[in-house]
Amino acid sequence: MTDKTARHTARAQEEALRAPAAASEQAAAPEPSTALEREHAETKDRLLRALAEMENLRKRTDREIAESRLYSLTSFARDLLVVADNMRRALDAVAPELRSSAEGGVKALIEGVELTERELLKALEKNGVRQFTPQGEKFDPNVHQAMFEIPDATVPAGSVVQVVQPGYMLGDRVLRPALVGVSKGGPKMAPAPPGNDNKTPKEPAANS
Helix, strand or coil: CCHHHHHHHHHHHHHHHHHHHHHHHHHHCCCHHHHHHHHHHHHHHHHHHHHHHHHHHHHHHHHHHHHHHHHCCHHHHHHHHHHHHHHHHHHHCCCHHHHHHCCHHHHHHHHHHHHHHHHHHHHHHHCCEEEECCCCCECCCCCEEEEEEEECCCCCECEEEEEEECEEEECCEEEECEEEEEEECCCECCCCCCCCCCCCCCCCCCCC
16 A cells, blocks of 8 residues: 555545534534524513613602602691691680671681681692591501590490591601590400501591
8 A cells, every 4th residue: 555545544534533523513503593593582681671670760769759759748747737736726716606606707707717727728638648537446556646545335445536636647657646535444346357457547528
């Protein structure tokens, strides 16, 4: 065998040995279209996650801004409650017989104070401040402040039987608890129905 023939044979054997390895590498390598599809899916997933995070951030920011605007009124609203309390005290000081027999300027004065009180409560409610009077409700230390106890065996113990001063809510926070008298000595109050834990104050009623 000549050297040329020997070299040719050796080269052929080498190529034959490399062929299975190359075929294996080619089979293991992903098709270009498959790699592009996977990359596209990963990019789409990252984009959707980023959009979801941005939307959550926007909602959280909007909520924080709204709460900041609402609760920035706290100090001012408390000052206005003093005005509302004084008008109510002035109206309560007028005896029923004097109210019914009032004439001329006195009657106009009483009606003017009543009208002003109603307008003040409307203005407070428009800005998120709601009055509540828990007469007859179960005492709730979250929104009520007990001033005294009243022995009364005819009503369930722990009932609000007297409202000394109405309470106010600012949004979902207690701006001022209602000052109340609570019954004692009566039967135990039945548990509140599910979904009614007495923590949601009633809508304000216009005083007259």
